[in-house]
Amino acid sequence: MKPNPKMLFGNFFDDIRITPNYVARFADDVKAKLTENNVTNEYDTVLLPLIAKIIPLRKELGEVDTTLNIQVGKTITVDEFIKVFKVYMGEKYIPIAAALGGDKKPAFLEFYPKGKTEYSKITKTKMPTIMERLAVAAVTHQAAIGATISGELQAYQTQWTTARNNQLQEKAAVKTNRTDRSVARKEVEIALLKTIHFIADKFPGDVARCKTFFDFNLLFGARHSSLEDTPPMP
Numbered sequence: 001m002k003p004n005p006k007m008l009f010g011n012f013f014d015d016i017r018i019t020p021n022y023v024a025r026f027a028d029d030v031k032a033k034l035t036e037n038n039v040t041n042e043y044d045t046v047l048l049p050l051i052a053k054i055i056p057l058r059k060e061l062g063e064v065d066t067t068l069n070i071q072v073g074k075t076i077t078v079d080e081f082i083k084v085f086k087v088y089m090g091e092k093y094i095p096i097a098a099a100l101g102g103d104k105k106p107a108f109l110e111f112y113p114k115g116k117t118e119y120s121k122i123t124k125t126k127m128p129t130i131m132e133r134l135a136v137a138a139v140t141h142q143a144a145i146g147a148t149i150s151g152e153l154q155a156y157q158t159q160w161t162t163a164r165n166n167q168l169q170e171k172a173a174v175k176t177n178r179t180d181r182s183v184a185r186k187e188v189e190i191a192l193l194k195t196i197h198f199i200a201d202k203f204p205g206d207v208a209r210c211k212t213f214f215d216f217n218l219l220f221g222a223r224h225s226s227l228e229d230t231p232p233m234p
Contacts, residue, residue: 013189110137
């Protein structure tokens with residue numbers, strides 16, 4: 001069989017199919033097997049650096065998971081806001097119409113230019129424009145619609161801005177974490193490569209013995225083949 005230089009000397013962890021979580025679980029497994037066989041501390045040379053590099057990666061993955069959870073929470077806040085707002089505008093249709101002299105009056109159309117339909121089909125994209133329109137109309141017609149409804153409509157604009165900004169900030173945080181994550185991953189990859197070559201040097205030519213330290217199947221999902229199934233490069 002023709003040797004595969006990339007598999008022998010390259011970084012085979014640099015594979016789109018190998019996610020950061022797969023790298024972490026593979027590294028944890030290698031660490032456990034090295035520790036189990038390290039009765040006389042003969043594997044300290046690679047075990048200790050590997051442990052040190054796993055910690056930042058695990059911490060980073062935890063931070064990304066937490067950030068994603070927070071993002072989901074902010075998304076729910078925005079979605080819930082829209083649901084509540086839809087109900088509110090449906091309920092205020094008649095009171096506002098009555099206060100402004102009917103649903104055909106120009107003043108009323110400042111609130112409901114397309115009737116209730118616009119609010120029942122409202123999207124996040126349209127929310128800023130609608131919020132601004134309602135805030136202006138609420139101030140302009142405060143005397144007619146009353147201070148309570150006017151204040152509520154103005155408050156909705158403030159609440160929407162806060163909720164949406166929180167959501168966008170969390171999304172930005174997730175993107176940043178995903179980018180920075182590669183540094184910690186790369187360091188774990190290098191530590192693993194050094195470990196693999198260390199074991200290969202310790203048991204030269206003994207494939208069976210070397211394989212006891214590495215379960216390459218952990219690097220891939222169930223649908224993908226492992227590194228052991230990868231054909232040699234031409």
